[in-house]
Amino acid sequence: MERDMRGRGNPWTPSGLIGQFSLSNNVSSPTLDKETEDAATDNDRSDSGEFVVTMLAKAKLEEQGIGVKGRSSPLLEVGTQETPAFISHRDEDVTAESWRQHRKHVFVLSEAGKPIYSRYGSEEALSSTMGVMMALVSFVQSGDNIIRSEHIVVFLQKGPLVLVCVSSSRQTEQQLRGELLYVYYQIISMLTQASISRIFEHKKNYDLRRLLAGSEKILDGLLNLLDSDPSFLLAAVHCLPLACSLRDSLSQILQKAITPNLVFSILIARNQLLTIVQEKTVIEDARLEPADVHLLLNLIGASSAFQAGEIWTPICLPLFNPDCYFYAYISYLDPPECTVCLLLLSTDKEAFYAVAECKRKIEEAMMAQNSLSLIAKVQSYSVSQVGVSDLRHFMYKPFDVTGCFITYSKMEAPYSSEEEKMRLLDLYRYMHNRIHSTSRPLKLIYHVAERETLLAWVTSKFELYTCFSPLVTKACAITAITKLLRWIKKEEDRMNSLKLVLFPYLS
Amino acid sequence: MTTVILLMASGMQEKQYTPSLLNFFVYNPTFGQKEGEEEKKILFYHPSDVEKNEKIRNVGLCEAIVQFTRTFCPTKPAKSLHTQKNRQFFFEPEDNFWIVMVVRNPMIEKPNKDGKPPTVEYQEEEIIDTVYGAVVKQCYSMYKLFNGTFGRQMEAGGVELLIQKLEKFFYRYLQTLHLQSCDLLDVFGGISFFPLDKMTYLKIQSFVNRVEESLSLIKYTAFLYNDQLIWSGLEQDDMRILYKYLTTSLFPRHSEPELAGRDSPLRPEVAGNLLHYGRFLTGPTNLKDPEAKFRFPKIFVSTEDGYEELHLIVYKVRNSKCDRPSSVELTRDFCEQLDGLVGPQLTLLASDICEQFTVNRRISGPEKEPQFKFIYFNHMNLAEKSTIHMRKTASVCLTSVHPDLMKILGDINCDFARVDEDEEIIVKAMTDYWVVGKKSDQRELYVILNQKNANLIEVNEEVKRLCATQFNNIFFLD
Numbered sequence: 001m002e003r004d005m006r007g008r009g010n011p012w013t014p015s016g017l018i019g020q021f022s023l024s025n026n027v028s029s030p031t032l033d034k035e036t037e038d039a040a041t042d043n044d045r046s047d048s049g050e051f052v053v054t055m056l057a058k059a060k061l062e063e064q065g066i067g068v069k070g071r072s073s074p075l076l077e078v079g080t081q082e083t084p085a086f087i088s089h090r091d092e093d094v095t096a097e098s099w100r101q102h103r104k105h106v107f108v109l110s111e112a113g114k115p116i117y118s119r120y121g122s123e124e125a126l127s128s129t130m131g132v133m134m135a136l137v138s139f140v141q142s143g144d145n146i147i148r149s150e151h152i153v154v155f156l157q158k159g160p161l162v163l164v165c166v167s168s169s170r171q172t173e174q175q176l177r178g179e180l181l182y183v184y185y186q187i188i189s190m191l192t193q194a195s196i197s198r199i200f201e202h203k204k205n206y207d208l209r210r211l212l213a214g215s216e217k218i219l220d221g222l223l224n225l226l227d228s229d230p231s232f233l234l235a236a237v238h239c240l241p242l243a244c245s246l247r248d249s250l251s252q253i254l255q256k257a258i259t260p261n262l263v264f265s266i267l268i269a270r271n272q273l274l275t276i277v278q279e280k281t282v283i284e285d286a287r288l289e290p291a292d293v294h295l296l297l298n299l300i301g302a303s304s305a306f307q308a309g310e311i312w313t314p315i316c317l318p319l320f321n322p323d324c325y326f327y328a329y330i331s332y333l334d335p336p337e338c339t340v341c342l343l344l345l346s347t348d349k350e351a352f353y354a355v356a357e358c359k360r361k362i363e364e365a366m367m368a369q370n371s372l373s374l375i376a377k378v379q380s381y382s383v384s385q386v387g388v389s390d391l392r393h394f395m396y397k398p399f400d401v402t403g404c405f406i407t408y409s410k411m412e413a414p415y416s417s418e419e420e421k422m423r424l425l426d427l428y429r430y431m432h433n434r435i436h437s438t439s440r441p442l443k444l445i446y447h448v449a450e451r452e453t454l455l456a457w458v459t460s461k462f463e464l465y466t467c468f469s470p471l472v473t474k475a476c477a478i479t480a481i482t483k484l485l486r487w488i489k490k491e492e493d494r495m496n497s498l499k500l501v502l503f504p505y506l507s
Numbered sequence: 508m509t510t511v512i513l514l515m516a517s518g519m520q521e522k523q524y525t526p527s528l529l530n531f532f533v534y535n536p537t538f539g540q541k542e543g544e545e546e547k548k549i550l551f552y553h554p555s556d557v558e559k560n561e562k563i564r565n566v567g568l569c570e571a572i573v574q575f576t577r578t579f580c581p582t583k584p585a586k587s588l589h590t591q592k593n594r595q596f597f598f599e600p601e602d603n604f605w606i607v608m609v610v611r612n613p614m615i616e617k618p619n620k621d622g623k624p625p626t627v628e629y630q631e632e633e634i635i636d637t638v639y640g641a642v643v644k645q646c647y648s649m650y651k652l653f654n655g656t657f658g659r660q661m662e663a664g665g666v667e668l669l670i671q672k673l674e675k676f677f678y679r680y681l682q683t684l685h686l687q688s689c690d691l692l693d694v695f696g697g698i699s700f701f702p703l704d705k706m707t708y709l710k711i712q713s714f715v716n717r718v719e720e721s722l723s724l725i726k727y728t729a730f731l732y733n734d735q736l737i738w739s740g741l742e743q744d745d746m747r748i749l750y751k752y753l754t755t756s757l758f759p760r761h762s763e764p765e766l767a768g769r770d771s772p773l774r775p776e777v778a779g780n781l782l783h784y785g786r787f788l789t790g791p792t793n794l795k796d797p798e799a800k801f802r803f804p805k806i807f808v809s810t811e812d813g814y815e816e817l818h819l820i821v822y823k824v825r826n827s828k829c830d831r832p833s834s835v836e837l838t839r840d841f842c843e844q845l846d847g848l849v850g851p852q853l854t855l856l857a858s859d860i861c862e863q864f865t866v867n868r869r870i871s872g873p874e875k876e877p878q879f880k881f882i883y884f885n886h887m888n889l890a891e892k893s894t895i896h897m898r899k900t901a902s903v904c905l906t907s908v909h910p911d912l913m914k915i916l917g918d919i920n921c922d923f924a925r926v927d928e929d930e931e932i933i934v935k936a937m938t939d940y941w942v943v944g945k946k947s948d949q950r951e952l953y954v955i956l957n958q959k960n961a962n963l964i965e966v967n968e969e970v971k972r973l974c975a976t977q978f979n980n981i982f983f984l985d
Contacts, residue, residue: 100579132575139568145590148636149576150583166579170925173589434918434934439632440911444935446963450928474963 094121094129104167106183106223109134111160112205116212117183117219123209133164146173156180159193160200161208170426172433175233179226182291185318186222189295190215192316194323221302225294228421233429234397234463236406237293240272240378241491246371251275253365257358261348263326264288265358268341269375271301273405289319290404300341306330307338310359312352315345329355333363334372381409386487388480392452393424393467396488399460407488424452428465431456435463446474455481522616522625525687526634529593530554530609531646533673534566537603538666550604550666551673553681569597569607587636591629596640600647604657608643610634610686635917637924641694642684648748650676655807655814683756690906690913691920691953695884697891698750701735702867707859711738714852718831721848724841726817727808731828732860734758741832745808747889749819753830757821761788785850788821788828791842801842806832820845824853879954879973880908882916886949895955908955912940916953919944923951933966941966952978 092099099121107126108117113134115123123130137145137155147153154176156163163180171179188196191211199206231238242250254265254277267274276288295318300306314325329344329352342362344355366372383391386409393415395408411421427447435442435458447454453468455477466484468477532552539547545563552562576585588595596608613633616625654660654676660669703711715728715738729739729746734754739746791801803818817832822845829849882893895913897905906913919932923946932944939959943966945952954970961969 100581105579129575129578132571136568136571136575139571145588147572147576147585148587148589149585150580151576153576153579168580430922434922437632437918439630440914440918441937442915442934443937443939444933444963446931446933447922448931449926450930474967478963 092121094125103169104165104223104227106180106219107133107164107166108183108187108219109162109164110200110204110206110208111157111162114205114207116161116187116208117216119220119223134162137162152176154180156184158184159197160204161187161196169227171429175429175433179223179232182222182226182232182294183219185291186219186295186298187212187215188318188322189299189316190218192323192325193318218299218302222295222298225298225301228418228425230395230408230425230428231290231406232294233425233432234395234406235290236397236404237290238272238406238408240269240274240375241381241407242274242375242378246374246378247275249369250366250371251277253362253369253371256365257361259346259351259354259358261346261351262344262355262358263347264343264345265362266293266296266343266345268297268300268343269378270339271297272380273297274340274375286320288317292317292319296343300330300343304338306341307332307335310356312355314349317345325349327351327355329359331359333366340372340375381407382412383409385409386484388483390468390472390476391466391480391484392469394484395428395465397463399462407491424467427452427454427467428456431465446477453477457481520618524611524614524616526613527611528553528608528681528684528686529611530557530565530607531677531681532562532566533604533606533677534569535604536570547666550670551677553677566607569595569605573597573605586640589631591631594631594634594636594639596636596643598640598643598647600644600651601657606643606647608639608646610639613687633914635914635921637694637921638689638691638917639686641696642686642689645693645696645748645751646677646680646684648744649680649752652745652748652752652806653804655816659807659814690910691882691916692891692893692896694917694920695889695891696747696751697884697889698747699735699892700888700890701732701737701860701864703737703860703863707856707863708737710859711856714856715740715829717852718829718849722841722845725831726815727832729830731830732864737860742809743889749806749830753821753828757788758828761823785822785824785846785853787842787846788823789819789830790821791839801839808832822846822849822853824850824857829853879977880956881952881954881973881977883953883978884951886951909938911938912936912942912955915942916944916955919953920951933963943967943970945970 102120104119106117106119107115107130109115109130111134113131115127115130117123118126133155136147137157145155151166151168152171152173154165154167154173156165156177158181161184163183165176165180167176196208199208199211226232229238250267254267254275257265258279263279265277267276273293276293278288296315299315309331311328311330313328313330315328316322316325326345326347327349329342329346331342332338333340333342342359344358346355383393386394393409393411395406397404397406411424415421415424431445431447431454434445435456443458445454445456448470450470452470453472455464455466455468457464464481464485466477466481468480472480530553533550534548535550536548538550539545545567546559549562549566572588573584584599585597587597591612593609593611596610598606598608600606612629612631614630615628617628618625650673654672657669660672711730715730719725719728727740729741729749730737731753736746736750741749787801790803803820805816806819807814807816819830819832821828821830823829880895882891882895884891895906895908897907915934915936919934919942922932923930923944929947931946934942936942941956941958941961943952943954943956952974954973956966956969958966958969
């Protein structure tokens with residue numbers, strides 16, 4: 001059955017969006033009509049499979065001085081669909097006190113000093129500051145450099161890109177460097193490392209913004225997540241706590257919906273992982289790194305335009321393989337709420353229709369099992385479930401062979417405001433840094449402060465961060481931890497049942 | 508000077524290099540702003556045999572970094588620059604005068620087989636910013652003690668005089684820096700006090716009053732026993748740096764001959780006064796010789812509206828020392844007068860104090876293995892006490908705990924500095940040592956416990972016991 005991606009009246013495809021990168025390839029549909037074809041821009045002929053080639057070809061053409069209307073990744077086009085609520089920081093006045101007061105600035109520039117991205121303020125306005133940054137980088141010895149003042153300035157050079165962070169958040173240089181690395185990987189996820197290297201090899205002062213137009217929202221979203229989401233700090237993925245049976249049934253549904261070259265099937269709800277299913281023969285034992293999952297989650301969550309229907313787009317998983325693309329089918333299963341998202345990754349650029357067919361099968365099976373309403377009922381953990389009075393919040397990460405998953409409770413009173421959430425996370429970040437110091441690591445930190453008491457503990461089996469009221473006694477804290485760990489063990493059927501499920505062999 | 512320690516591990520010899528001083532310079536970016544005159548900005552540069560252009564480049568880099576950080580925070584510019592191989596510290600003690608110290612990171616050199624050059628691993632995390640930042644500030648304070656502020660020098664004799672003074676002071680002072688043994692105590696810059704009973708303390712006070720009354724030239728007095736302070740009339744900040752000078756430079760220089768023993772050729776001819784055991788540590792070493800020239804070092808202490816220049820007279824009776832900053836020219840007559848007045852009285856006092864010292868010793872236990880390993884510091888009176896540091900001499904300061912534990916103390920101190928409130932931090936290190944840090948009001952206490960199988964509650968009890976014996980009148984968080 002053929003699917004007309006640009007079909008009018010099809011609830012999954014809004015008019016303008018998918019049409020722009022239509023997937024009319026060798027599977028020609030007789031219902032394609034001339035007028036839609038004409039209405040498309042000159043790139044519409046290129047299906048997503050050729051998209052990659054087209055983009056690189058454009059890069060080459062531009063180098064030769066031929067003015068070709070550059071078109072960047074459709075992923076980024078999606079990003080330009082701005083919702084009215086989106087506040088742009090692009091036009092901020094960089095000389096104002098308010099600009100200086102931002103907690104964390106991030107800048108990306110090329111080796112030649114060409115600006116690529118700035119979190120606050122436009123790149124043009126900051127060109128002189130960026131020039132100074134480049135001078136500093138080249139002046140000081142090669143390698144990564146940090147300047148400490150009231151702010152910390154961290155420089156990171158990866159290939160032809162230079163990333164700079166100026167932060168008053170009191171994070172350590174290692175943590176900030178890790179965040180810059182995430183920004184680098186997000187850029188790679190859109191362009192691949194190989195093409196970036198190639199582009200800059202040919203033209204040192206290429207303006208990468210041409211290819212990244214529209215990506216600011218994605219990078220902004222990533223930086224916001226880095227600030228507010230604990231799973232980045234612990235380098236693990238947060239899963240929605242599902243009952244074993246529900247997770248198993250969802251995994252089975254995904255397992256059965258297969259097609260050649262489909263390698264990953266991922267189900268996400270409310271920006272948290274439900275399950276991942278991985279093809280065994282192609283990938284063998286390689287796993288998806290938590291960082292890759294984070295980047296995927298950010299891409300999907302950063303823009304509401306994905307909610308519009310089905311998307312077929314090239315995507316690079318930088319930690320898995322930084323030099324090549326997968327082809328991702330992205331679709332929300334529950335419009336218009338759009339909380340449950342299905343992500344199918346294939347290595348075959350022509351496979352759109354086959355993959356879309358998988359989605360249909362999955363949808364059907366989930367409808368039969370009423371999965372969507374079951375998922376909607378699942379709640380994140382709350383500390384009150386643990387039954388310990390002084391405990392305010394916890395984060396738990398088991399050291400498990402099958403995956404890197406983290407569990408944490410919701411941030412509730414007194415950490416309800418954004419400020420307080422950030423403050424608590426900052427405290428966790430400082431403890432994480434001390435415990436994992438490369439030269440003098442620790443096993444345990446117990447910190448009594450004015451507003452809370454914190455305990456961080458690392459053993460060979462797990463890593464645990466807890467927050468208590470400031471008046472808790474040491475004896476109470478110890479009892480609370482014991483109780484918490486026992487409760488976690490009981491809940492393990494929910495928390496640790498998330499294993500990577502491998503596809504059955506095809507006969 | 509670099510210390511090289513050889514570690515033998517399974518047949519391969521690793522060489523461990525401790526942190527060392529690479530550069531130290533003083534500059535003012537407002538001098539020589541015209542093209543081609545950049546060299547005028549540099550007021551002092553060590554090592555001096557570096558090529559002129561390289562000096563200009565390094566100073567230029569510092570200027571650029573400071574400017575860059577001012578973009579984000581105009582009032583608090585750069586404090587340090589971390590690179591893989593070294594660390595630079597920036598300090599602006601007076602408007603537009605900058606002191607920069609560059610320290611080479613500690614590193615391990617691992618030999619490679621087949622004649623390949625050894626791989627070098629830099630240990631950036633070993634250097635704690637607060638510790639070495641404090642060392643730079645100390646360098647300035649020491650300079651200021653003996654020369655007054657940069658501004659004052661400029662007024663007195665312009666840039667040329669300043670350059671001269673900087674060269675003279677830092678050339679010698681930098682040689683005394685031992686960067687490999689800097690730690691938390693450098694951050695505190697505290698003074699070790701000698702606990703005395705009320706009677707003896709009052710005797711000393713009245714003695715000091717009498718001396719100051721009879722000899723009007725004396726402006727301030729400080730009284731020390733061994734290396735510990737009993738009484739000081741000086742401003743806290745002045746006393747703190749003077750104390751450091753006395754205990755790390757002046758006293759060790761003079762105590763060595765004494766320790767050398769009677770028959771050693773090092774022992775100088777002490778034509779002593781038979782009535783008492785006193786002698787001058789600064790000034791005339793031999794009062795009997797009318798021809799001998801002498802001088803007292805000049806120091807600058809702060810007053811309400813500026814600075815005053817005084818002579819430092821250090822007079823010693825066995826282990827009691829009295830130093831007296833006093834103004835105006837000091838003549839031989841004055842010295843004899845001082846000797847006659849102070850000597851006998853001080854001798855008597857000294858024996859009283861000595862008794863106290865023995866009593867104290869009996870209470871606190873033998874020094875060899877103190878019951879608790881702790882460091883205590885009070886920000887208000889600068890009192891510091893450490894049972895971890897032993898035998899502080901000019902060249903080395905031994906600690907009885909592993910350097911990594913000292914660095915953990917440094918980390919906890921940094922954490923305390925983040926907020927003003929009272930806090931407590933307990934950590935368990937990988938080696939199963941427990942380190943407890945308590946901050947209460949303006950006091951900090953750090954305790955190291957070697958109790959591998961203890962849990963948090965037991966550790967807490969141990970520390971409470973320590974506080975009960977040594978700090979029973981101070982409230983620490985529980």
